[in-house]
Amino acid sequence: MPYEPPPHLAGLTLAQIAELVEQRKLPPVETWSPGQVGESHMVIAADGTWFHEGGPIRREAMVRTFASLLTRDDTGQHWLVTPYEKLSIEVEDAAFIATDCVRADGALAFRLNTDDLVIAGPDHPLRAAGTADEPALYLHARRGCAARLNRSTWAQLAEIALAEGAEDNGWQVTSQGATFSLLP
Amino acid sequence: MSIFAPLARAFAEGHARDIPDLLSDAHFARDGRATPAAVLIAITDDPHDPQVILTQRPRAMRDHPGQVAFPGGKIDPGEDAITAALREAEEELALPREAVRVIGTSDIYHTGTGFLVTPVVGVVPPGLPLVPSPTEVEAWFEAPLALLLDPASWSANEVFWRGANRRYLELDWQGFRIWGVTAAIIANLSRRITLEALRDAA
Numbered sequence: 001m002p003y004e005p006p007p008h009l010a011g012l013t014l015a016q017i018a019e020l021v022e023q024r025k026l027p028p029v030e031t032w033s034p035g036q037v038g039e040s041h042m043v044i045a046a047d048g049t050w051f052h053e054g055g056p057i058r059r060e061a062m063v064r065t066f067a068s069l070l071t072r073d074d075t076g077q078h079w080l081v082t083p084y085e086k087l088s089i090e091v092e093d094a095a096f097i098a099t100d101c102v103r104a105d106g107a108l109a110f111r112l113n114t115d116d117l118v119i120a121g122p123d124h125p126l127r128a129a130g131t132a133d134e135p136a137l138y139l140h141a142r143r144g145c146a147a148r149l150n151r152s153t154w155a156q157l158a159e160i161a162l163a164e165g166a167e168d169n170g171w172q173v174t175s176q177g178a179t180f181s182l183l184p
Numbered sequence: 185m186s187i188f189a190p191l192a193r194a195f196a197e198g199h200a201r202d203i204p205d206l207l208s209d210a211h212f213a214r215d216g217r218a219t220p221a222a223v224l225i226a227i228t229d230d231p232h233d234p235q236v237i238l239t240q241r242p243r244a245m246r247d248h249p250g251q252v253a254f255p256g257g258k259i260d261p262g263e264d265a266i267t268a269a270l271r272e273a274e275e276e277l278a279l280p281r282e283a284v285r286v287i288g289t290s291d292i293y294h295t296g297t298g299f300l301v302t303p304v305v306g307v308v309p310p311g312l313p314l315v316p317s318p319t320e321v322e323a324w325f326e327a328p329l330a331l332l333l334d335p336a337s338w339s340a341n342e343v344f345w346r347g348a349n350r351r352y353l354e355l356d357w358q359g360f361r362i363w364g365v366t367a368a369i370i371a372n373l374s375r376r377i378t379l380e381a382l383r384d385a386a
């Protein structure tokens with residue numbers, strides 16, 4: 001099973017993106033109830049860089065593996081979960097960074113810094129926070145964890161919205177039947 | 185429900201007794217070279233059907249090219265076997281050492297090419313999106329632990345090598361041919377954790 005990162009979003013149909021999302025296997029974190037609790041001494045910085053005991057984790061493959069074990073509970077605490085323990089991890093802003101965005105048919109598809117693909121919709125809502133001058137857009141990625149749209153992705157999304165009449169509809173976009181406001 | 189505790193119990197019980205006739209290729213290692221090495225036998229934490237993570241080495245590699253192998257390699261100065269096995273798995277597969285819960289070390293296997301291989305047995309979360317490092321690993325795959333520990337899965341073959349007939353074990357799993365050092369390490373482990381003990385643990 002050699003690793004092949006997903007192709008660029010542009011040029012894929014919604015069906016192709018949905019199939020890639022479907023293919024992505026993740027550990028069945030929900031089925032585990034680990035007895036031990038500890039600290040991972042890891043931090044996900046606001047720019048998406050992972051740190052372990054102060055040093056950046058430079059291997060993207062390692063970050064992808066760790067990210068497959070990531071959850072966030074109702075109190076907002078992020079955890080790295082294995083079948084036997086869960087380790088707290090500090091997240092400065094959001095666990096993921098969305099680095100690309102396209103309109104594919106009736107959906108908005110995003111690519112994350114971990115090569116995951118996410119299609120916005122009822123299960124993956126977009127949320128606008130921040131201020132009108134400095135909006136911060138978040139996409140629900142998985143297991144309570146959010147992805148913050150980086151500046152260029154936010155600009156891509158704004159262009160899509162503009163082309164679809166954002167100035168007349170109050171800066172709303174739709175994806176898979178759900179409507180989201182891009183204004184905080 | 186984690187397989188760790190029952191598997192660790194079976195591992196401890198299996199290693200509590202002497203087994204004099206474990207496989208070894210020490211008699212083929214004629215040049216006296218004996219390099220300490222370690223491999224990680226990573227078992228996925230699935231109580232119903234635990235899998236073993238195996239790699240296929242690149243065909244261009246000097247030692248054991250193209251072979252199916254456990255992640256692993258030489259033990260660096262100052263390292264113990266566990267540290268080396270976890271480091272190698274991290275380097276080869278991006279398998280974080282934090283994700284491995286080590287059960288223990290099993291019997292050292294003396295290869296015909298002069299390595300003293302310590303198998304390190306550990307449990308890992310199932311479904312990790314592991315990524316092989318292209319220079320060290322061509323592909324990785326999982327094989328069921330129950331299949332590997334079942335002596336009936338293996339066929340014994342012979343080859344004439346270094347002036348003697350040499351018997352080796354072989355198993356074809358989904359197109360991957362498991363034989364040689366890896367097969368021998370598994371065969372020795374199956375003397376320590378029998379299929380029956382695994383079924384009791386699962």
